[in-house]
Amino acid sequence: MPKESRAKILADAFLGRRSQPEPEKPWYTPGQIAQTLCALPDEAFDGYVYAREPLEGRIDPPLRRQLAQKARESGRQAALALKQANPGKTVEQICQAMGLAVRRKKMPQDGGRVLYAQFVQPGDITLFTHCLDTAAQYAQQEGPLACLLPQRLEPVLLAHELYHAVEERDKTLFASAYRLRLWSVGPLHNDSPLVCLSEMAGMAFAKELAGLDFCPYALDALLLYGYDPAGACAVCDEIAPPQNET
Ligand SMILES: [Zn+2]
Numbered sequence: 632m633p634k635e636s637r638a639k640i641l642a643d644a645f646l647g648r649r650s651q652p653e654p655e656k657p658w659y660t661p662g663q664i665a666q667t668l669c670a671l672p673d674e675a676f677d678g679y680v681y682a683r684e685p686l687e688g689r690i691d692p693p694l695r696r697q698l699a700q701k702a703r704e705s706g707r708q709a710a711l712a713l714k715q716a717n718p719g720k721t722v723e724q725i726c727q728a729m730g731l732a733v734r735r736k737k738m739p740q741d742g743g744r745v746l747y748a749q750f751v752q753p754g755d756i757t758l759f760t761h762c763l764d765t766a767a768q769y770a771q772q773e774g775p776l777a778c779l780l781p782q783r784l785e786p787v788l789l790a791h792e793l794y795h796a797v798e799e800r801d802k803t804l805f806a807s808a809y810r811l812r813l814w815s816v817g818p819l820h821n822d823s824p825l826v827c828l829s830e831m832a833g834m835a836f837a838k839e840l841a842g843l844d845f846c847p848y849a850l851d852a853l854l855l856y857g858y859d860p861a862g863a864c865a866v867c868d869e870i871a872p873p874q875n876e877t
Pocket of ligand 1: 833
């Protein structure tokens with residue numbers, strides 16, 4: 632499937648537009664997607680993440696690799712520091728210790744969008760339980776799929792949002808502090824942050840804090856499966872192209 636179509640499927644899924652009259656049939660099961668994506672190293676997701684970065688075209692490949700590594704390491708270190716400061720606490724207890732309110736709602740107010748969790752400044756994290764319940768249903772059908780069980784999934788979603796709260800408070804973290812120089816003329820210049828670095832750091836933070844042995848970006852496809860199974864298969868193919876297509 633061409634990349635544009637995959638991107639469209641994904642965008643449609645996230646925007647709640649189901650424009651296709653007959654949804655395409657999935658070509659993988661959630662278990663097959665988990666088997667493929669949960670075996671990949673963190674850096675295998677870089678291309679997928681950068682493809683969603685508005686300034687992607689301005690960053691050359693060596694810099695991409697370097698920035699991704701630094702963002703991940705910074706996220707991991709932030710998680711280690713929090714774990715050390717909060718021994719024995721769950722992710723939710725760490726959120727509470729930091730003065731954050733954790734709420735659970737079935738779905739976002741606007742209904743149509745697929746959203747798993749969100750952080751709203753200054754201190755609110757909301758988990759949307761519909762996606763957890765949906766994932767739990769198809770997790771059970773396959774054996775069960777441990778990575779999709781709510782007790783495993785919830786701390787990961789929570790930890791990712793916690794990272795966004797942490798970076799709001801600590802602007803020295805690599806992803807918050809980094810600026811890409813877009814242009815400079817004499818004393819004038821225009822610098823911009825890269826959204827994708829915060830997301831990569833947030834995933835590395837979540838992986839460390841929740842003690843995962845796979846990259847949480849695998850969940851992008853696995854959670855989408857409950858809403859758009861073919862879109863989830865397309866995401867899987869985008870991240871790990873099938874051998875016969877390359
Ligand atoms: Zn995020």
